Amino acid sequence: MITIENLTRRYGALTAVDDVTFTARPGRVTGFLGPNGAGKSTCMRVLVGLTPPSSGSATVLGRRFADLPDPGREVGVLLDASAQHAGRTGREVLTLAQRTMGLPRARVQEMLELVSLSDEEAGRRVRHYSLGMRQRLGIATALLGDPQVLVLDEPANGLDPAGIRWMRDLLRTYADRGGTVLLSSHLLHEIEVVADDLVVIGRGRIVAGGTKAELLARAGTHVGVRDREPLAAALTAAGHTAHPTGDDALATDADPAIVGRLALHAGVALHELRAADGAGLEEMFLELTADTQRETTPTRAGAGAAA
Amino acid sequence: MSTTTLTTAHREAVRPAYDARPAPTPTPFHRLLGVELRKMFDTRSGAWLMASIVLTALVATVAVVALAPAQVLTYDTFVAAVGLPMVTILPIVALLSVTSEWSQRTGLTTFTLVPHRGRVVAAKAVCALGIGVIAVVLAAAIGAVGNVVGVSLAGVDLAWDLGAARLAAITLATVLNMFIGFMLGLLLRSSAAALVGYFVYQFVLTGLTALLAAAQPWFADLQPWVDFNFSQGQLFEVVPSAEQWAQLGVSGFFWLVLPLAVGLRLVLRSEVK
Incomplete structure (x- = not known):
C-alpha cells in the first residue's frame, strides 16, 4: 500500500x-x-x-x-x-x-x-x-x-x-x-x-x-466517418466533445448510441462506430498532458499549489 | 534459461501471504560497517589502490635497504618508508567511499536500503578510522621485518628508535589524514573534484605555505597555528608538546572540523539523484 x-x-x-x-x-x-x-x-x-x-x-x-x-x-x-x-x-x-x-x-x-x-x-x-x-x-x-x-x-x-x-x-x-x-x-x-x-x-x-477500465470508458467513442464536419457540429451542439483523429474519424466522449442517433439526424453515413480502446487511451493521454502544458505555461506553474 | 526462471518464479509464488509476515528487525550498525568496508575495496579502483599501496610499500622497503646510508637504517626510517604510501593513498579510499555514492550514483540504492544517511556516514567514518589504525599497525610490523633484514644485510647495529608514544602520534596523524580525505568527500560529493581538492590540500598547499614561511618570518611564526598540514605533519616526526597540541587543535578546527561539519550537513540534507 x-x-x-x-x-x-x-x-x-x-x-x-x-x-x-x-x-x-x-x-x-x-x-x-x-x-x-x-x-x-x-x-x-x-x-x-x-x-x-x-x-x-x-x-x-x-x-x-x-x-x-x-x-x-x-x-x-x-x-x-x-x-x-x-x-x-x-x-x-x-x-x-x-x-x-x-x-x-x-x-x-x-x-x-x-x-x-x-x-x-x-x-x-x-x-x-x-x-x-x-x-x-x-x-x-x-x-x-x-x-x-x-x-x-x-x-x-x-x-x-x-x-x-x-x-x-x-x-x-x-x-x-x-x-x-x-x-x-x-x-x-x-x-x-x-x-x-x-x-x-x-x-x-x-x-x-482510476482503474484502467474506468479510464478506457472515459476514453469515449471512435467514429469512422468520411463527412466529419456535420457530425462534429451535431455532437458539439448536443454538448459532447468531437476531435478529428486520423484521416476520416472522430473521437468523442458521447456514447456510441448517442453518436448513432445524431448521425442519423444529420444524415451522415458512418463506416465505424465503437468504444475507443487503447488507442483512445493514448489519445486521452496526449490530450490530458498537452492540456496541462497549455494551462500552466502562461500562468505561474506553482500558482495552484496547496500550502 | 526459461526453465530456471519458471522454477524460481514458482518458488516465489508459494511463499506465505504478506499479511502473515512479522515485521523485519532494524538494520544493525555492525552490518552497515561490514558492507561499507567491503564497498571500499570491492570496486576496480579500490582493488588498484590496494595493489598500488602494497607495491609502493615493497619498493620503498627495498629502496631503503639498497640506497639508504648505514646510519639512517633505523626502525623509524623503515616505518616511514612503508607508511608513506599508505598515508598518501588510503585517504583516497575514504574520499571515494563518500563521493562514489554521488558520482557513481550508488546512493540511490544505499540510501533506500538504509534511509538514515547519518548511520551510513557514521559507518564510513568508523571504517576510515579503522583503516588508518590498521595501516599504522601494518607499517610498524612490515617496518620491523625490514629493519631486522635490512640491518643484518648492511651489517650495522639494530636501532629501535620508535617508541609507543611516537607510534601513537603517527597513528593519530594517519587517522587525521584519513579524515582529510573523508571531509573533502563529504564537502564536494564529486570524485573528480574531491581528488583534485585532496592533491591541492596535501601537496600544493603544503609547498606554498612552506615557501611563504621561508620568505616571510611573520608567517613562519604563525604557520603552526594556521597551517593544519604543518601541525598535523609534525605528528609524524615528534611526540607533540603542549603547545603543539594546541596548534593542532586550533588549525585542525578550521581546516578539518569546520569543513567536516559543513560537509556532513550537506550530505544529510542534499537530494540524492
Missing part, C-alpha cells in the same frame, strides 16, 4: 510535484504515467525519502519510508538502473544489498536466476552491461528482500520485447500474490498491458486517475 497525500515539491519558482494525491493498492499494479519531466521521478524519490517534500506526505505500508526498520525487506525500489558503480560486478552489487539486509547468501543466486542473468554475466563489471542487463540487475536488487511493495521507475527502458513480456508476467504474478506495484513510464503501451490502475501526471499535477 502506497499513499501519497497533497504532495508538493518546489525547486525555487518551479513546482515539480504539485499537490499530488493518489494510492497504490495491494494486489494491483498501479501505472504512473506521464511525459518526461512531468514529475514522476521526483514523486518517487520523495516517496523513498531521497528528496524531502516541500509539503504533503508519502507513506508506504502506513509509515514514512524512513521509519521502516529494514526498508529493503518491505519495499523493493528501482529508481535508475544506471545508478550502479561501474567498477563492481553484478553479483557484487547484489551481494552488497543481500548483506545490508542480512539475507542468506543463496538469495543472490536465486535472484540472478529469476532475472535470467548467467553466471558469466553476473561476474562482469556493470560498466560492460547493456541497459537491459542493468534493468534486470536493478529488478533483482529490488526483489532481493522479498518485499511486499515494489516501486519501479521506468523499468522497461532498454528491455527488448521479450524482456518487457517477462517483466510484465513477473509484475502480474507479484501483484496476484498480494503485492503492491507502482510502476512509472512515459510510454502508455508499456503500462496499459500490465496496469490495473492508472495515475496520469502532467506538469507535476495529477490529470487523471
Whole structure:
C-alpha cells in the first residue's frame, strides 16, 4: 500500500510535484504515467525519502519510508538502473544489498536466476552491461528482500520485447500474490498491458486517475466517418466533445448510441462506430498532458499549489 | 534459461501471504560497517589502490635497504618508508567511499536500503578510522621485518628508535589524514573534484605555505597555528608538546572540523539523484 497525500515539491519558482494525491493498492499494479519531466521521478524519490517534500506526505505500508526498520525487506525500489558503480560486478552489487539486509547468501543466486542473468554475466563489471542487463540487475536488487511493495521507475527502458513480456508476467504474478506495484513510464503501451490502475501526471499535477477500465470508458467513442464536419457540429451542439483523429474519424466522449442517433439526424453515413480502446487511451493521454502544458505555461506553474 | 526462471518464479509464488509476515528487525550498525568496508575495496579502483599501496610499500622497503646510508637504517626510517604510501593513498579510499555514492550514483540504492544517511556516514567514518589504525599497525610490523633484514644485510647495529608514544602520534596523524580525505568527500560529493581538492590540500598547499614561511618570518611564526598540514605533519616526526597540541587543535578546527561539519550537513540534507 502506497499513499501519497497533497504532495508538493518546489525547486525555487518551479513546482515539480504539485499537490499530488493518489494510492497504490495491494494486489494491483498501479501505472504512473506521464511525459518526461512531468514529475514522476521526483514523486518517487520523495516517496523513498531521497528528496524531502516541500509539503504533503508519502507513506508506504502506513509509515514514512524512513521509519521502516529494514526498508529493503518491505519495499523493493528501482529508481535508475544506471545508478550502479561501474567498477563492481553484478553479483557484487547484489551481494552488497543481500548483506545490508542480512539475507542468506543463496538469495543472490536465486535472484540472478529469476532475472535470467548467467553466471558469466553476473561476474562482469556493470560498466560492460547493456541497459537491459542493468534493468534486470536493478529488478533483482529490488526483489532481493522479498518485499511486499515494489516501486519501479521506468523499468522497461532498454528491455527488448521479450524482456518487457517477462517483466510484465513477473509484475502480474507479484501483484496476484498480494503485492503492491507502482510502476512509472512515459510510454502508455508499456503500462496499459500490465496496469490495473492508472495515475496520469502532467506538469507535476495529477490529470487523471482510476482503474484502467474506468479510464478506457472515459476514453469515449471512435467514429469512422468520411463527412466529419456535420457530425462534429451535431455532437458539439448536443454538448459532447468531437476531435478529428486520423484521416476520416472522430473521437468523442458521447456514447456510441448517442453518436448513432445524431448521425442519423444529420444524415451522415458512418463506416465505424465503437468504444475507443487503447488507442483512445493514448489519445486521452496526449490530450490530458498537452492540456496541462497549455494551462500552466502562461500562468505561474506553482500558482495552484496547496500550502 | 526459461526453465530456471519458471522454477524460481514458482518458488516465489508459494511463499506465505504478506499479511502473515512479522515485521523485519532494524538494520544493525555492525552490518552497515561490514558492507561499507567491503564497498571500499570491492570496486576496480579500490582493488588498484590496494595493489598500488602494497607495491609502493615493497619498493620503498627495498629502496631503503639498497640506497639508504648505514646510519639512517633505523626502525623509524623503515616505518616511514612503508607508511608513506599508505598515508598518501588510503585517504583516497575514504574520499571515494563518500563521493562514489554521488558520482557513481550508488546512493540511490544505499540510501533506500538504509534511509538514515547519518548511520551510513557514521559507518564510513568508523571504517576510515579503522583503516588508518590498521595501516599504522601494518607499517610498524612490515617496518620491523625490514629493519631486522635490512640491518643484518648492511651489517650495522639494530636501532629501535620508535617508541609507543611516537607510534601513537603517527597513528593519530594517519587517522587525521584519513579524515582529510573523508571531509573533502563529504564537502564536494564529486570524485573528480574531491581528488583534485585532496592533491591541492596535501601537496600544493603544503609547498606554498612552506615557501611563504621561508620568505616571510611573520608567517613562519604563525604557520603552526594556521597551517593544519604543518601541525598535523609534525605528528609524524615528534611526540607533540603542549603547545603543539594546541596548534593542532586550533588549525585542525578550521581546516578539518569546520569543513567536516559543513560537509556532513550537506550530505544529510542534499537530494540524492
